[in-house]
Amino acid sequence: MNKREAQRCIESLRKGIPPDKFIRLFTVGRKNEIGDLKMRLETGEGAALLLKANYGSGKTHLLKFIKEEALERGYAVSYVVIDANSGVRFNRMDQIFAAVCRNMEIPNTEGKGLRCFFEFVIKNLTESHQIYDAITQDWHWEHDEIFDSPAMMIALRAWNTNVEEVRYLIEDWFYNPWNYNSQRKRLYTELIGRLQSYFRDQRPDWKFYNEGIFNFNSKGYEQSWAALRDLHMLALASGLEGLIILFDEFEDVIINLKRVDYQEAAFWNLFKFYRGKEFPGKTFFAVTPDFYEKCRQALMNKKRYDFDYEMLKRLPTYEMSPLGIEEIEELAMKILFIHGIPYDWEPDYVMKAKQLRHLVEMAASKPRPDRVRYTITNVVKVLDRLFEDWNENAPGEL
Numbered sequence: 001m002n003k004r005e006a007q008r009c010i011e012s013l014r015k016g017i018p019p020d021k022f023i024r025l026f027t028v029g030r031k032n033e034i035g036d037l038k039m040r041l042e043t044g045e046g047a048a049l050l051l052k053a054n055y056g057s058g059k060t061h062l063l064k065f066i067k068e069e070a071l072e073r074g075y076a077v078s079y080v081v082i083d084a085n086s087g088v089r090f091n092r093m094d095q096i097f098a099a100v101c102r103n104m105e106i107p108n109t110e111g112k113g114l115r116c117f118f119e120f121v122i123k124n125l126t127e128s129h130q131i132y133d134a135i136t137q138d139w140h141w142e143h144d145e146i147f148d149s150p151a152m153m154i155a156l157r158a159w160n161t162n163v164e165e166v167r168y169l170i171e172d173w174f175y176n177p178w179n180y181n182s183q184r185k186r187l188y189t190e191l192i193g194r195l196q197s198y199f200r201d202q203r204p205d206w207k208f209y210n211e212g213i214f215n216f217n218s219k220g221y222e223q224s225w226a227a228l229r230d231l232h233m234l235a236l237a238s239g240l241e242g243l244i245i246l247f248d249e250f251e252d253v254i255i256n257l258k259r260v261d262y263q264e265a266a267f268w269n270l271f272k273f274y275r276g277k278e279f280p281g282k283t284f285f286a287v288t289p290d291f292y293e294k295c296r297q298a299l300m301n302k303k304r305y306d307f308d309y310e311m312l313k314r315l316p317t318y319e320m321s322p323l324g325i326e327e328i329e330e331l332a333m334k335i336l337f338i339h340g341i342p343y344d345w346e347p348d349y350v351m352k353a354k355q356l357r358h359l360v361e362m363a364a365s366k367p368r369p370d371r372v373r374y375t376i377t378n379v380v381k382v383l384d385r386l387f388e389d390w391n392e393n394a395p396g397e398l
């Protein structure tokens, strides 16, 4: 690790969490879980998994661990935080699709979003690929067979023209598809009509409107699911291992979705991910241990006795216990070591192992759910202070 990277790590650890790309380096314990998760990434099959742990026990950390590991293994990954209050509702598959697009990440590429993904796909499709034909040549019936979502084909084909305004429009459309239900004409004009010099699409405009081709929320969000499948398909076609979606804060569906019919719809979407037919990639969901019980309560309170609770109970889950003191100490040792890199000092010379252990024990014994995070920030704080003293007393300096 170079100085700049180490500096970035320490800055992030001051707030209690390791930075992106260094999650694995700052991961301790969880040997079984990690071994098992790595195995899951090795098979190409789709699957869904609930990661269960209490607040502060490392769900987000583990999801980000999976993200790093998956990117390294050549998957496209989208990390999505469910939040009904800011427009990421799990009953609304159009919002979920949009969030997946916004957070899309690609191996060895800075940044995230649709732009990264489409550019990667276009760069890596070989000319012999039938998708390449579909987006570069005139429209034929067969082209619709390749994509499950006609909107995805239209978007990728228009993207491929390299017209910058068109790209902005496509980003805005996929990031906020619900805003475009009343702008079908504009989408037709900008993405098809005006681009006739690049490709020809003989279908008249009314056909697009009649068939709801620009619409992501009709017929049970049919096209939102189809577009998710296409993202996975495009990832595979461009040489990646597929698309993995990580859903954090999944409890949100019980806490922030106020209407029972919305909650039920959200549970059905969860089942669909488990069933794997609607989306063939891998998905992970972070929930607290009482998730099942809370769901049951929420539905019971609203008198939904006929809902199949057993289905919720049967979902494959992974329970994680909190980190032990030994593991937290191991983490503290890593922080100690990294702290020396950007500031050119020798923290282990000033802070002895015994002292560090004491510090960890003090912080980690606090009866607070976020004790790991609290310990991390404390360790960095003490190191920062010791470094200041060291600097003050350094001989021969100005």
Ligand SMILES: Nc1ncnc2c1ncn2[C@@H]1O[C@H](COP(=O)(O)OP(=O)(O)O)[C@@H](O)[C@H]1O
Binding pocket: 016, 017, 018, 026, 027, 028, 029, 030, 053, 054, 055, 056, 057, 058, 059, 060, 061, 062, 323, 331, 372, 373, 376
């Ligand atoms: N296996 C682990 N190794 C190192 N640090 C971890 C591990 N699991 C969690 N942490 C740290 O513990 C703190 C709480 O974890 P977090 O993932 O935010 O919990 P949750 O999402 O379950 O509330 C964070 O500072 C995180 O970096």
Ligand SMILES: [Mg+2]
Binding pocket: 059, 060, 061, 248, 249
């Ligand atoms: Mg979390």
